[in-house]
Amino acid sequence: MSKTDIISFENVNKTFETDEGQNEVLSGVNLKIEQGKIFGIIGYSGAGKSTLIRCINGLELPTSGSVKYLDTVVNELSEKGLIDLRSEISMIFQQFNLMPQRTIAENVALPIKYKKIGKKQTAAKVDELLSLVGLSDKADAYPNSLSGGQKQRVAIARALINDPKVLLCDEATSALDPETTDSILEILKELNQKLNITVVVVTHEMKVIEQICEDVAVLHNGRIVETGNVYDVFSHPKEEITKRFVKTTTNLNVSKGLYQALGLPEGHRLIRVTYNNENTIDPVISLVSRKYNVDISILLGDIKLIQGKLIGGLIISVEGNEDDIENAYKELKLNIGIEVEVINDVE
Ligand SMILES: Nc1ncnc2c1ncn2[C@@H]1O[C@H](COP(=O)(O)OP(=O)(O)OP(=O)(O)O)[C@@H](O)[C@H]1O
Ligand SMILES: [Mg+2]
Structure with a gap:
């Protein structure tokens, strides 16, 4: 069976205009992410990871080059096109971004609030997702009463409500303790295996890459310096920065x-x-x-x-x-x- 690239970057550059002048954050990024994989992007703070992952769902637009989702050129989509895209490519963040005034069930249903979906159908879907992330008993609770790990589970359930094909995770475990991190990583792996969702994770932690990723790209100063199968890249690191990551893990x-x-x-x-x-x-x-x-x-x-x-x-x-x-x-x-x-x- 031939493999499909679900996401591809072609020569992507991104420059921000700041008071101090131009800041080139992504330089000549070429990247292919295969459908069904868990793909990791690792780099130190400021490497451009968030900027890169935000280009995938059009939260940032490249200054030049193109980002594709299957045959769709993301950076050429209209506002409406972007909204539709984001139900296929959803995202979770380090800080969970839940609405404190709404219950857990309401938070999960938020992305479909304005779609014409019946109450019963919505409730059934919310139940199913809360059960999937192990939080069935929290439907009527409020975010403030939950631990960090539980909040991230809610965010994951919310991200799944539109049955996305891709889940983007920007430092999704960076605010969590090691054990909670493990349990969230397990959920991501499960989603990938059971629902065949392509997962893209951005992280500065080798642990995340080691535990769940099949492929990895090492991002340094806005450039992809190495990419490939996780074991191949980290067992034969070529670049100094990759060697540094190997040292942190061993x-x-x-x-x-x-x-x-x-x-x-x-x-x-x-x-x-x-x-x-x-x-x-x-x-x-x-x-x-x-x-x-x-x-x-x-x-x-x-x-x-x-x-x-x-x-x-x-x-x-x-x-x-x-x-x-x-x-x-x-x-x-x-x-x-x-x-x-x-x-x-x-x-
Ligand atoms: N909207 C913006 N305007 C101007 N500069 C920005 C903007 N967003 C990001 N940058 C700059 O781009 C660079 C890369 O930022 P980015 O957030 O992509 O890095 P990161 O790898 O995600 O870092 P971290 O690990 O700290 O989250 C930084 O120098 C940052 O200051
Ligand atoms: Mg970031």
Whole structure:
């Protein structure tokens, strides 16, 4: 079966006019999102993530280039066209955006309030959606009495009332604690699998990408610097920024305080090695240690499963005489697929 791109960006640029002059926020963005996928866009604050995702449903318009939803060019739609589009492409946000004066059931029904849909039919749909997100007992409650996680569930139910084909999530879990985040991510996965909704998530957290996304794009300073299958991108990161994200997920970081507390001997070399499914590290470490007569202490190790495959690493201290250390380091570097980095300059 051939795969359909449900969303595509062609050479999209976006510039905001500000008092300080022009601010180019998206530069030459090309992107294809396949129907039925959970697609992640990861980047640090200010990278342009919200601007990018808002171009998908026409909340922002590109300065040049085009954004397509199937065969529709989003940036050429009329106001009416955009309203229709937004019932097919709905959105949830970090801050939930619920109406405090309305009950949960009324909040969920809000997007269809002015459509000619009977009361009974609306009520049935609201019930069905509240049950789907596990909040059947909250229909008559008000948003203020709900936790953050529950509010986001309501927002999800509201986003589904028009049976959308695409759900856009702009930092939907960033205001939530880790456990609540997990439960919201589970719901997004379920919607994708059960209802075949294409989900686009924007985040600065690797956890979100790891847990639910199949494909990812790394956005840095308004440019997509890497894109592809999540495991492929993060097991062989090419760009510095992607490597930084991998480091956050594998927890292979040594703080200055920790480094000092370790009290390592004079002349040691502190090395971070990272590896993936195809290249494991253990035999290499003991081999190098024997061959070059260096002592290797393993200070920190971590391993992650991404889409069922390994990404992991170690922080080691290599100790011995200077030439031996250098030779051991060189040999470690010869191992294809294993990334080796000296990190003595701990910040
Ligand atoms: N309406 C606007 N007018 C002017 N500048 C804007 C506007 N919206 C966004 N920007 C600028 O665009 C840049 C990218 O903003 P954007 O909100 O897309 O980033 P982001 O990756 O979503 O960041 P965050 O993680 O903090 O949400 C920022 O420098 C921001 O100041
Ligand atoms: Mg944002």
